[in-house]
Amino acid sequence: MTKATQVTKTGDFGKRKSYIKRYWQLYALLSLPIAYFLIFRYGPMYGVQIAFKDFNLFQGINGSEWIGLEAFREVFAMNDFYITLRNTFMLNFLDLLVSFPAPIILAIMLYEIRNAWFKKISQTLLYIPHFISWVIIGGIVYQLFGTQSGMVNAVLQALGMDAIPFLTDKNSWLITYLFTGVWQSAGWGTILYLAALTGVNKELFEAADVDGASRMKKIWHITLPSIKPTIITLLILNLGKMVSIGFDRPYIIGNTAVREYSDVLSTFVYRIGLEAGQYTLATVVGLFQAVVGLVFILGSNYISKKVTGDGIL
Structure with missing residues (x-):
């Protein structure tokens, strides 16, 4: 040197x-x-090594015996595992169809509002549900949509109509589950899109006004293309969560009558892990979710780069 x-x-x-x-x-x-x-x-x-050991709580991770892939074979032989995996994919896919566009639409609507005080009030009201615990939301859902004591069914019956089994019929429960999720998450999800919209060049809108473009055309040709990178990034991240699902929402809103749809991987892990004490099997399911989630993120990112030229990696 x-x-x-x-x-x-x-x-x-x-x-x-x-x-x-x-x-x-x-x-x-x-x-x-x-x-x-x-x-x-x-x-x-x-x-993570618990998935490859016959884990004993008293012996600890290092003291437990190695069993290789035996626990994986046991999990993949369970019928309940495939039912919960199917439900996880189904609920996440339907959530993606219903919940993902909602904050985009809301953000554009809020961005188009010119009345400042009304815009602030609307944003506050839309953000509030995100800070409410799912336990409280579950109580609200049962108070509103319960078949016997729900407020909505009480009004329907008072009008001479039949009660709707929002929480006991699996198809009605599915609709209730999806739109409860939209109500809880859509407002908070608008924050990133509104932040992206603040960076849109105002001169583009002025030029569109000169050309006589309508508001819908400005949204389609200026607003949406401007936030396309944000949309693609969040879509890829959401696709990466297709095999993972939160525990609170399906567990609290679900019940035995709709278990065919409400039983998902997170509730499956809770049953075999905490209730049955089979920590090895629970870790296997968690590791499976992590690996499949990584594959989904990398795959969706690769496809996005090939199709749109944008990605996160």
Whole structure:
């Protein structure tokens, strides 16, 4: 190494050290999310080996006996596993069809509103459901849509109409499940799209006005293309979650009458893991979800790049 090279490296190190010293507050803030991911995301990966062991709670991970792929064979031989896998795919796919476009439409509608106070009130009302616990939402759903005591059915019966089994008929339950999800998540999902819309060049709309374009044409030819990268990114991330599903929503809104649809992988893991104490089988299902989710993300990203030229990787 030449003397000139040593001087250059010493100078670069000094500059980096000075930069870190100057902006140490930013690095301190960055340490919090890094610590979060290390502890709660990367740390638990150590426990993945439970899927390949006959896990004993008292012996711990290291003391448990290796069994290889035996637990995988046991899980893949279960009929309940395939039923819950089918339900997970079905609910996530229907959620994608119903819930994914909702925040896009809402964001465009809010963006088009010119009355500032009405826009702020609307945004606040739309954001609120996101902060309500699914336990509370479940109580609201049962109070509104219960067959015997629900408010909606009470009104229908008062009008001389038959009660609708919103929560006991599997098809009616499916509709209730989907639109409850839209109500809970659509408002919060508009935040990213509204942020993307703030970057749209206003001169494009002015030029469209000069050309006599209608509001719908401006939305179709200017607004939507401007937020296309955001839409594609969120779509790819949602496709990556096709085999994963939250526990709260299907467990709280579901019941034994609609178990044919409401029993999903997360409730399956809860039953075999926490209730039955079969931690190895529960870990196998979790690892399966993670691997398939990764395949979906990479596959959807590859297809998106080939078709639209945009992706996340």
